[in-house]
Amino acid sequence: MKLDETEIKILTHLQKEGRLSRRVLAERIEVSTPTISSKIEKLENMGIIRGFSVEIDHGKMGLQKYYFKVKAQERTEEEMREVFEGSELFRKMEKLEGSGYLITLFINDFNQLDMATEYIEEKDGLSIEEVWRTQDEETKVPKIPLDENVSLDIACYYCGKPIEGEPEKWKKDGKEHYFCCSSCKGLYEEKYERLQKRKKEMKEER
Numbered sequence: 792m793k794l795d796e797t798e799i800k801i802l803t804h805l806q807k808e809g810r811l812s813r814r815v816l817a818e819r820i821e822v823s824t825p826t827i828s829s830k831i832e833k834l835e836n837m838g839i840i841r842g843f844s845v846e847i848d849h850g851k852m853g854l855q856k857y858y859f860k861v862k863a864q865e866r867t868e869e870e871m872r873e874v875f876e877g878s879e880l881f882r883k884m885e886k887l888e889g890s891g892y893l894i895t896l897f898i899n900d901f902n903q904l905d906m907a908t909e910y911i912e913e914k915d916g917l918s919i920e921e922v923w924r925t926q927d928e929e930t931k932v933p934k935i936p937l938d939e940n941v942s943l944d945i946a947c948y949y950c951g952k953p954i955e956g957e958p959e960k961w962k963k964d965g966k967e968h969y970f971c972c973s974s975c976k977g978l979y980e981e982k983y984e985r986l987q988k989r990k991k992e993m994k995e996e997r
């Protein structure tokens with residue numbers, strides 16, 4: 792499942808300024824306010840945007856957190872910061888003991904991991920000593936580069952498995968539900984109807 796151009800723009804703006812009103816967003820992106828509202832609702836529904844102050848769940852967008860342990864010979868911290876700030880793949884730099892630095896990065900494919908690796912290794916005096924990945928759920932990381940290749944990792948509402956490709960959708964009570972296949976969708980609908988019926992019965996019993 793992919794984001795469309797308007798959705799990418801909305802997220803990009805909200806990453807910079809989480810409290811932009813829908814009206815201002817509409818003006819900046821040059822679409823109507825109702826479009827913004829329905830897009831934001833959709834993003835909330837999918838769990839991409841959470842709550843009021845807009846946190847973006849990067850795990851859901853398939854972004855993975857990596858650490859590089861970098862050895863920097865004859866480089867000042869100031870110089871390292873310049874190197875670090877020269878690429879938008881890097882999120883955080885921490886000084887370790889000796890000549891080491893811990894660099895945090897978020898990537899959405901191996902190509903970006905290669906790019907980050909090359910970027911560091913081509914600099915004089917820098918070498919990557921260790922690379923590792925975490926499963927951490929880091930939710931509040933500003934300024935992730937967003938593009939149309941970011942794929943969304945949405946779980947099926949029925950079976951909980953990640954949805955590959957386009958989801959089956961079912962709109963009920965104004966909320967969009969997403970499924971991995973038509974049989975999950977069917978089963979969920981049945982379960983939903985049963986629950987509604989049961990609720991109604993319970994009300995009547997009282």
Ligand SMILES: [Zn+2]
Nearest residue numbers: 947950971975
């Ligand atoms: Zn499913």
